[in-house]
Amino acid sequence: MSHARPVRLAALAASLIAGPIALTAVPAAAVTGPAVPDSDTTRAYAAQVIVGDHDRGCSGVLVDTEWLLTAASCFAENPAESLAVPAGKPALKTTATIGRSNLTGTGGAVRDIVELVPRADRDVVLARLSRPVTGVAPIALAATAPTAGEELTLAGYGRSKTEWAPLNLHTGTFSVDAADATTATVTGQDGVAACMGDTGGPLVRTVNGTPQLVALGSRSYQGGCFGIDETETRTGGVVARVDDLAAWVGSKTGANRATDFNCDGVADIAVADPQATVGGDAKAGLVRIVYGGGKGTAEISQDLGWVGGGSEANDQFGEAIATVDYDQDGCTDLLVGTPRENLGDAVDAGMVDLLHGAPGGLGTGATKDTNFQQATGNGSISASTPETGDLMGAALAAGTSAAGEPFLVIGTPGEGLSGAAKAGEAFYVSRGTNVSVHQDKLGVPGAVQANDGFGASVAADANHIAIGAPAESINGDNTAGNLAVFSHELNSENRPTPLFGLDQDLDTVSGGAEAGDRFGAALALAPYRPSGSATADESILAVGTPGEALTVDGVSKAETGAVLTFRVTASGTYTQLNGLSSGTGSDDVSGTSEAGDHFGTTLTAVNTAPRAVSTEATMKLAVGVPDEALGSVPKAGAVHVFSLLGSPGANDKWVESGDGDGIPGAPGADQRLGSSIHFTGTHLYVGMPYGPSSTGALYALPMSNVTLGEPTAPVTVYQPGQGGLPPAGTAFGYAAR
Structure with a gap:
């Protein structure tokens, strides 16, 4: 030296x-x-x-x-x-x-x-x-x-x-x-x-x-x-x-990693509006960035020269988004799905862009965008062919495995396989390449069938990956739904190792598979550290079944919806923990199950202290109930927050517009509160893309606001025309990270 x-x-x-x-x-x-x-x-x-x-x-x-x-x-x-x-x-x-x-x-x-x-x-x-x-x-x-x-x-x-x-x-x-x-x-x-x-x-x-x-x-x-x-x-x-x-x-x-696109140590936020008009193209879609610390805002669309593709009507750029520091440089990268992108003659084939963070913000570094579309790049994505209706990027997940490897999961639910239209697949991207995951691969539970929609929902944490096929037929019941759970460890095919599948005809899963249940339509995973374990090497999995019918006080409530939670161990076994629903008017769970609520349409989970032994206070789940009627107001929507541990009614919190928890105004028809939710380590982000404003809005609720018995704190509001954001928007708040 x-x-x-x-x-x-x-x-x-x-x-x-x-x-x-x-x-x-x-x-x-x-x-x-x-x-x-x-x-x-x-x-x-x-x-x-x-x-x-x-x-x-x-x-x-x-x-x-x-x-x-x-x-x-x-x-x-x-x-x-x-x-x-x-x-x-x-x-x-x-x-x-x-x-x-x-x-x-x-x-x-x-x-x-x-x-x-x-x-x-x-x-x-x-x-x-x-x-x-x-x-x-x-x-x-x-x-x-x-x-x-x-x-x-x-x-x-x-x-x-x-x-x-x-x-x-x-x-x-x-x-x-x-x-x-x-x-x-x-x-x-x-x-x-x-x-x-x-x-x-x-x-x-x-x-x-x-x-x-x-x-x-x-x-x-x-x-x-x-x-x-x-x-x-x-x-x-x-x-x-x-x-x-x-x-x-x-x-x-011990804190969860914050979104920080410009790597200045201050949290940023990305808010999607996939219905937005860009350059006169309706529903081309865009994502707005609000940099923390008063460092301004940015608008990202396919009309920018450094973003893949070009804005076209109905592309829906931002239909799904996720975040991860994929290149491990300290700057958060933004993953954006454009599932309705046309590629050549393939309508709605879809594509995904990984937009790289840098000290000057997204798109200012030497590497600006890594574009993923079928028949390009390397690995399984390169070996596949874009086809009409593939919908690549309709669902996204991203993170870093317990071994320190950044990864992306890209749902492609419309992919045809072995002559089965819309059977669906997902791509797992890590370590410089990517592999396809579907029900015709080694050890993956289920079978390739037309219209399964495998990859319509995805979730992942540091330990496990879950991929849903909510339209899967189970023993003749169409759209009953199932899912598969994997570890990040690669098997002999260099794919994530399948651990087990779940559907409601299994003796270890409550309920029964019925047509239209859509078991697995929404998924959430959070790392779990049980007492006696040195690390959070397990996971709690939440599975939404928004089409589930429940009998409440002797009356069947069609499509009221439910959520099941499971403990997934480090060795790959599972046990069911709880069944969640709005319950009855007389139990200790907030709300009442009603026909058409679609409880479990969206899910988000978080462990607020991932290095500590997990408790009821640190393991949180939010459930979207977007079609909840409040009084005489149809589809006003609500969000129901639970602990992932313990009794469902012990500390659940019900959130609706105007109830003092931070969502202003009165419930409005078709506002569908709960259609957009996302937990960070400190906040629950609740999007209102369908009202009350004509442009949409996003509310950042401090954790105390969604925790039973804790005081209400001020809420941060993101809305077009405020805080430096342009006044234009169509469904601002559709997704946020």
Whole structure:
């Protein structure tokens, strides 16, 4: 490895030579203590951090499989003047090497740092990695402050006594002199000092053989470090305390990933209007973006030169949308389905676009759009042929698997297979290619039949994938419906591994398959961590059956609808948990089942604390009831929120227009509230594409508003003509992510 460093670091080192200025917040660079042997993994949690093209080198520590703690001064523009660091993607490409005591080895992992979450009160920043680190155990934060006389061990990758750029991790012992609210002063023992490159390195105490992270290296006199004036003999310094930051770290590392198209650390929102007129073309469709933090809005349609296809009447761009950081650069990417796109002579063949996020927003980076259409690209999509009525992109799901692999699931419910028209399939896109999944593939339950519509609904989380065929005939009952569940692990055909199928003629599923049930018309999955499990490696699956008839107080209610929930284990087995419906007027579940409600037409689920053991409070399900009549108002619609765990009526919450939960106005005929719903970790987004305004609207309801017994908080309203959005719209709020 070259020992050359840019002049900038040399200048910083010079500023640290002597006097009080030595304690300014400039990155110090390697511990002068002994090198850690190549085979030693006891400090595998330590990380080397390289900012830019070796503009700066620091150290860090793994505190979560996806997060490091390091010094904010590593990223500050001028750390001698200010430690302020913008949240979001680092200004320069930054790489972390974790779990490698010898940097020339192959152990541990190398990851990009793609997001910074700084502290304002000390030299500390949380740094998110591009993907999880496996095989290296994160270190736990200490719970007690450093005390005078206590000895802590610092590990770092900076200079040593004799080397400018050592290839090994070094360690040294420091004695605590004193501590205040956010820092502590320390003195290196036996001539040990922190050097340039050790900034951000972990200072650890060991209790009963278990390491605890107490502080991070921040500032040092660097006595004895290579390149420092020999007259500087002081080995003291200042460290940033982290023993009191466990709650802050947990709130960041344990949160659901927010949509952030411009990677600035502030949540953004994409709102689809697939019925919108674009350039005079009715129902061409568009998606509007609202960038958080007052950074403006954007309109995306196929009339933009960087978006695949071109706006045409009835394309319905935005009929389905999903989000994922597919290229793992810290910027959220937007997946948009255009199921009515004509391709050559194939009417309504459909296509999908993955619009890439960048610091300037969607479409501003080097890669702007990855277009998926049959007979192009690679894999199964390339090998297939666009045909009339395929409807590619009618349903979408996206995310990152537990193994850290980003994926897309693209429903193509109109695909004809083996002479069976509209049998349907889905495409699973990951690892640079894609594969087809349908009922004529290895182990996939069900059989290819005309009009099954396999792929009409899809859902996925980090553990599992669910694909619905709501028009499947079950034992002669047309449109009874079924679904298949898969893991992300690829089988011998390099496709997601099928685990099981579900339909209502199974003894393990309540009810019975009946014509018109449409079991699987809506699906939702949320990761689940049971008590005793180290991770959320299971899932809770919700299945909507909007055509289900229920007998209520002795009277049959046709197409009132129901939802069934299932626990899916890590080994791929399942058990049914609950059957949900609006119930009767006398039970403890809100509402009353009525004919034609279509309870379960839409579903959305979330685990608000995916790293913690799951509880009734953290596992939430929202059910759309878009054809609910409220009083004499037909199809006014409602949203019914449940816990995915526990008794259905214990804490359910009913939401309708004008009831004080945040949807304004009075219920209106044909507004169909509940036709558009989506949970994030902090809000329930409820779209009203059919009213009360002529353009549609979207309401972001804080979680407290949809939780029984909690106070109502202010609601964020997105509506054409407000907040910088253009005044035009047709069905704004049809979908939101």
